Amino acid sequence: MELRQLHYFIKVARKQHVTQASEELHVAQSAVSRQIHQLEEELGVTLFVQKGRNLQLTPVGKLFLKRVEGIMNDLERAVGEVHEFLDPAMGEIRIGFPHTLGINLLPTVVAEFRKNHPNVKFRLRQGTFNSLVKDVINREIDLSFVSPFPEIHDYVAGELLMEEELLAILPAQHPLAGEEMIRLEQLREDPFVMFSEAYSLRSIVLAACKKAGFIPKIGFEGEETDTIRGLVAAGMGVGLLPEMALLEISPLQPAMVKVSEPRVTRTVGLVRRKDEKLPPVAEGFRQFLLDYFRSR
Known part of the structure; x- marks a missing residue:
């Protein structure tokens, strides 16, 4: 089983279409189909079924997708941590936010942080309270602004900002x-x-x-x-x-x-996974945010 096969599988599952997946991957449609077929043969299961012009995940395909996405997220995070170890100023911050904070607050704090950290990249995800907390728990993002701020939660912890x-x-x-x-x-x-x-x-x-x-x-x-x-x-x-x-x-x-x-x-807070250390660049941004809001 190759990482390329898993990458192609995730893309097809999300697009529900081999042609669209191949266009986004910039590879031939036949190459994508071949890799998916080889993956199914190796697993001994059918991952997709045809439904009209689209492909639909089978029940076992849905289960496999959930696990593979977790593996790929962990792998991506591991690569990021290696890069951060070599040069913390070159890392990536994955942060979520509700759309009401995306109008003014988020652009302001990101621009302020990048004045002293111009090489840090941001991966942003907008969502509702429940979706953002879920994304933090599932390690799809490192930090998230949320409103209201949950003072007590089983899986996330954080600070009230305002x-x-x-x-x-x-x-x-x-x-x-x-x-x-x-x-x-x-x-x-x-x-x-x-x-x-x-x-x-x-x-x-x-x-x-x-x-x-x-x-x-x-x-x-x-x-x-x-x-x-x-x-x-x-x-x-x-x-x-x-x-x-x-x-x-x-x-x-x-x-x-x-x-x-x-x-x-309403309360606005910043949450992260409970009892888990943040990547260095994300921790640096968290400390910046705490100082930013304390000063105001």
Whole structure:
């Protein structure tokens, strides 16, 4: 069994198509097919079945893919650690983030870190709270920003970096748009534009509304900050978003108003695998982040 076979197998499994996999690998389609066939012969199992124009993993193929991806991740990490040992300034940092931090915070801290470490590479992965924590546990990334910060967790540990206030966002023509501060209860009759159920901000908003004494009417759902902000600005409802997600000015700009009762906040933290030492370059970036947030 060769590493090339495993690499081809993973690519075909992800693309579900030999032609597309071969194009991405820059090798002939026949070479990919041959390597997959040889791998199946060596294992004595069928890894793929044809389904229309695509290939679908068999149950044993799915099991094999999970193990092989873990092996390849470990191998990639081992190679990276060797390179870091030879020259820590040339390493790679694999870090995850929720999309609300990708607008301003992540680019800012990466740019600041690279001023003194210009040769360090970053591999970034965006996701929801659950997907990011899972990626850390599965060693697909070394570190991740998460919100909310899990103070107690079986498999990850980390540090609370900051607490951020959520602001009410309203259409410009809303009766409360000119106020400096409102009570959340004043929005009980308005439809809310919310994140979908996979996003932690949704549960924060729902909990705040419950604390204010009402269950919000959900008019629209979205998965991106710009979508939420745009729908509100277009008059489709009201919402709550973190201050950091509202720093960028867009053509459709809602009114932003502070909420006094209840005060709505979210925590942002940095997590890593529990009881496991980070690669030197990732540890250096972690320490940089802790210092960065302490100074602010």
